[in-house]
Amino acid sequence: MAGESSGPVVVITGASAGIGAALARELAGRGACLVLIARREELLSEMAATLGTPVEVVPGDVTRRADLERVLERAVARFGGVDVWVNNAGRGITRPSLEAITPEDLEVMIRDNTRSALHGMQVVLPHFKARKQGVLVNVSSMLSRIPDAIPRAAYSAAKAALNSLTESLRSELAKDYPGIRVVLVLPGVVATDFGNSAIGGGVDSRTIPGAQSVEEAARIIADGLFTGPVDVYTRPGSLAKVLGYLEGLGRSSP
Numbered sequence: 001m002a003g004e005s006s007g008p009v010v011v012i013t014g015a016s017a018g019i020g021a022a023l024a025r026e027l028a029g030r031g032a033c034l035v036l037i038a039r040r041e042e043l044l045s046e047m048a049a050t051l052g053t054p055v056e057v058v059p060g061d062v063t064r065r066a067d068l069e070r071v072l073e074r075a076v077a078r079f080g081g082v083d084v085w086v087n088n089a090g091r092g093i094t095r096p097s098l099e100a101i102t103p104e105d106l107e108v109m110i111r112d113n114t115r116s117a118l119h120g121m122q123v124v125l126p127h128f129k130a131r132k133q134g135v136l137v138n139v140s141s142m143l144s145r146i147p148d149a150i151p152r153a154a155y156s157a158a159k160a161a162l163n164s165l166t167e168s169l170r171s172e173l174a175k176d177y178p179g180i181r182v183v184l185v186l187p188g189v190v191a192t193d194f195g196n197s198a199i200g201g202g203v204d205s206r207t208i209p210g211a212q213s214v215e216e217a218a219r220i221i222a223d224g225l226f227t228g229p230v231d232v233y234t235r236p237g238s239l240a241k242v243l244g245y246l247e248g249l250g251r252s253s254p
């Protein structure tokens with residue numbers, strides 16, 4: 001906990017826009033102290049200035065492990081430690097078919113969605129282990145469970161790899177570190193810049209019918225940080241969809 005406030009200290013990556021910024025606003029309203037990282041320094045600083053909570057802004061790139069080490073150092077120096085670490089930064093891609101995916105595309109998807117979160121996990125885990133507690137959150141996607149958006153195939157694969165790392169970590173920690181909670185967040189379509197920022201362009205997520213508001217997604221993520229299921233689906237009905245999908249696979253024959 002922080003000296004400046006009684007709330008938890010929460011690190012959020014990719015906090016300059018979208019889900020990360022909305023989560024920062026939501027948690028600021030709940031009394032958290034925040035440590036925020038993204039590449040667009042001005043945008044991040046402007047957003048942070050509106051939060052009304054103790055906040056440390058650390059401009060940086062999550063694909064560089066050293067930048068995340070700096071985040072931890074700044075969090076410890078300012079607030080004495082980290083209670084929650086959210087690996088939220090990520091990026092999509094639009095390619096018309098599997099054959100159109102280049103090796104570089106796949107590498108970039110893994111770099112931005114999987115390796116970046118691995119860096120975050122590896123940086124904060126020794127800190128959490130020393131304290132025997134902490135909440136680690138990886139923001140994945142429904143597409144990791146049901147990869148039914150053809151243009152996003154490389155992205156879905158990278159997020160599925162993130163799920164696998166997350167679930168392996170849970171198994172690894174279960175016996176000796178039961179106080180470390182590992183949360184996987186699985187949003188459906190959320191109205192952010194995600195579609196516009198995708199490599200290869202594509203549909204603006206905000207124009208997709210039924211896109212979830214970023215405020216609602218952030219509220220549900222915040223509600224799931226400390227209690228409830230470790231897989232957090234941001235939309236009602238998503239878990240049932242996943243179970244139905246898996247059941248269909250189990251029953252399908254060639």
Ligand SMILES: NC(=O)c1ccc[n+]([C@@H]2O[C@H](COP(=O)([O-])OP(=O)(O)OC[C@H]3O[C@@H](n4cnc5c(N)ncnc54)[C@H](OP(=O)(O)O)[C@@H]3O)[C@@H](O)[C@H]2O)c1
Nearest residue numbers: 014016017018019038039040061062090189190192193194
């Ligand atoms: N929106 C959706 O429909 C949706 C659905 C499922 C899952 N998700 C996941 O939710 C997470 C957030 O996405 P979003 O919808 O909020 O997207 P967004 O609006 O495009 O925001 C992405 C955020 O990540 C940051 N970021 C990207 N690459 C970064 C890097 N290398 N280093 C540091 N920061 C980086 C961006 O900041 P800078 O550009 O300033 O660095 C920005 O703050 C992602 O992991 C995404 O895959 C989104």
